[in-house]
Amino acid sequence: MEQNPNRYTITAALPYTNGPVHIGHLAGVYVPADIYARYQRLQNKDVAFICGSDEHGVPITIKAKKEGITPQQVVDKYHGIIKKSFEEFGISFDNYSRTSAEIHHKTASEFFKKLYEDGKFTEEVTEQLYDEEANQFLADRYITGTCPKCGNEEAYGDQCEKCGSSLNATDLINPKSAISGNVPVLKETKHWFLPLNEYEDFLKQWILVDHKKDWKTNVYGQCKSWIDDGLRPRAVTRDLDWGIPVPVEGAEGKVLYVWFDAPIGYISSTKEWAAREGKNWEDYWKNENTKMLHFIGKDNIVFHCIIFPSMLKAEGSYILPENVPANEFLNLEGNKISTSKNWAVWLHEYLEDFPNQQDVLRYTLTANAPETKDNDFTWADFQTRNNSELVAIFGNFINRVVVLTHKYCEGVVPQPASFSEIDKQTLNELTAYPSVIASSLERYRFREAQAEMMNLARLGNKYLADEEPWKTIKTDEERTKTVMYVALQIASALAVLSEPFLPFTSEKLKLMLNVKSSAVETSLRWNDISKNTELLKTGHKINKAELLFSKIEDEQIQAQLDKLQASKKMNASTSSAQAAANKKVEPQK
Ligand code: MET
Numbered sequence: 001m002e003q004n005p006n007r008y009t010i011t012a013a014l015p016y017t018n019g020p021v022h023i024g025h026l027a028g029v030y031v032p033a034d035i036y037a038r039y040q041r042l043q044n045k046d047v048a049f050i051c052g053s054d055e056h057g058v059p060i061t062i063k064a065k066k067e068g069i070t071p072q073q074v075v076d077k078y079h080g081i082i083k084k085s086f087e088e089f090g091i092s093f094d095n096y097s098r099t100s101a102e103i104h105h106k107t108a109s110e111f112f113k114k115l116y117e118d119g120k121f122t123e124e125v126t127e128q129l130y131d132e133e134a135n136q137f138l139a140d141r142y143i144t145g146t147c148p149k150c151g152n153e154e155a156y157g158d159q160c161e162k163c164g165s166s167l168n169a170t171d172l173i174n175p176k177s178a179i180s181g182n183v184p185v186l187k188e189t190k191h192w193f194l195p196l197n198e199y200e201d202f203l204k205q206w207i208l209v210d211h212k213k214d215w216k217t218n219v220y221g222q223c224k225s226w227i228d229d230g231l232r233p234r235a236v237t238r239d240l241d242w243g244i245p246v247p248v249e250g251a252e253g254k255v256l257y258v259w260f261d262a263p264i265g266y267i268s269s270t271k272e273w274a275a276r277e278g279k280n281w282e283d284y285w286k287n288e289n290t291k292m293l294h295f296i297g298k299d300n301i302v303f304h305c306i307i308f309p310s311m312l313k314a315e316g317s318y319i320l321p322e323n324v325p326a327n328e329f330l331n332l333e334g335n336k337i338s339t340s341k342n343w344a345v346w347l348h349e350y351l352e353d354f355p356n357q358q359d360v361l362r363y364t365l366t367a368n369a370p371e372t373k374d375n376d377f378t379w380a381d382f383q384t385r386n387n388s389e390l391v392a393i394f395g396n397f398i399n400r401v402v403v404l405t406h407k408y409c410e411g412v413v414p415q416p417a418s419f420s421e422i423d424k425q426t427l428n429e430l431t432a433y434p435s436v437i438a439s440s441l442e443r444y445r446f447r448e449a450q451a452e453m454m455n456l457a458r459l460g461n462k463y464l465a466d467e468e469p470w471k472t473i474k475t476d477e478e479r480t481k482t483v484m485y486v487a488l489q490i491a492s493a494l495a496v497l498s499e500p501f502l503p504f505t506s507e508k509l510k511l512m513l514n515v516k517s518s519a520v521e522t523s524l525r526w527n528d529i530s531k532n533t534e535l536l537k538t539g540h541k542i543n544k545a546e547l548l549f550s551k552i553e554d555e556q557i558q559a560q561l562d563k564l565q566a567s568k569k570m571n572a573s574t575s576s577a578q579a580a581a582n583k584k585v586e587p588q589k
Pocket of ligand 1: 012014015016054262263264265
């Protein structure tokens, strides 16, 4: 791997299409991935930022059954909602595909076939629970029964949600098919396995030795514990009628395991994009000089660090990820985010309540990103971040610079007279910001990077407050002009350095400063800030001031808290109704 690669393949976890996306998804995966992708593009790197919808798997079939529609209808609905949310929040994917796409079926199918033909799988006949009435094998989630550990009668075949134990379907007492309600029988079935045990030496060297220093400790720790526990063969096929058919003889009625096909979705999505853009997809997946990164949440670590790399290794012609900067989870007002309990802030709902305020949410989520441990989102903090930081520091600084430039300099960058010590020091401090922010971003420390960006706005604010151009204008016009010149340089640096974090704000700011948003022909480039402090030249005309942020009132926050309280009440009444219903049936047993 080169020290400073020019090509980046940046993937963000493919969201399951069985529900919309919420702030936990944004904070854990998509905002950090987007910040990183935007930052690398600003370095003039060749970036493929790749994602798409994960449209297979059992939960989607369950959702379809519940709603009385087909799985295809479920994924069509949520694919549209999710894609729109990402666009609305400025997540700048180069391609957003879906795993039901033909190109993906073909890619995943060929991948499986190659491993099959190269003898990389083992085959095993096992006994699985089967529903004789529905004529089908039952996925773990389709079996309910009594938990052998805590006695909960509603445990699932893979997990008891009451006590949290992970289970095997055959462990359940009184198992029942969720399809027909019948008692399932055991029936033999053949499956293909990836013998992860054979990849143990490779994984030990690659993760535990080669990446000991540069992977995040939460990621490294989870991998180490998987490896230390000993890896076992993992089934890569399932008896299910929703998914990609297993492309070998004797596998009728079987599909690829969703976690086998989903990560291949990154490859298919890259292919789709490359074909559209006239690029060669293999440059992004098979070239040792490309740096590949997977942005994911902590529940995806084993799949991206152990299983997918073993698949890529087995195939033989792919590069491996350079890093997997997984995040922990975001909680909401002290409780775990939960779709079923409606304990979440849904992105599409947020925009109804806070129209055009995407950057406020992005900012708050990054400021509280669960980078090293689970973290909490609170509406009170959201309000403070907006009112005391975005409005009072960033917005206030920019507003003063632009308004005063119009007031004192006819909207034109003035000619500075001689610089005072403070001016020189301020311009000098400014040049350090690009590399300070870059160094945090290169180490996946997004909170720290964003805080540094805000420090630059603070520097600007303090400079204006100390130099008081509104006072000097009465006595020394030259001094005022010099101060405005310096302040304008800070404002223009902010326009560039804020782009990864606050893309909508950066765009507006560039418009106000009358610079091209692509920043190609102007001097407004990330790295130029460190070299050349004359970012906006004397004589350059700027546009009128527009408000970047506006105050969020207590009532708006209260409305959000009320919404959450309503969910809480609703949950309490459903669970007491459920408890009452359970009581009623008990005497009959
Ligand atoms: N759909 C998975 C999840 O949401 C991620 C798949 S990434 C290949 O956890």
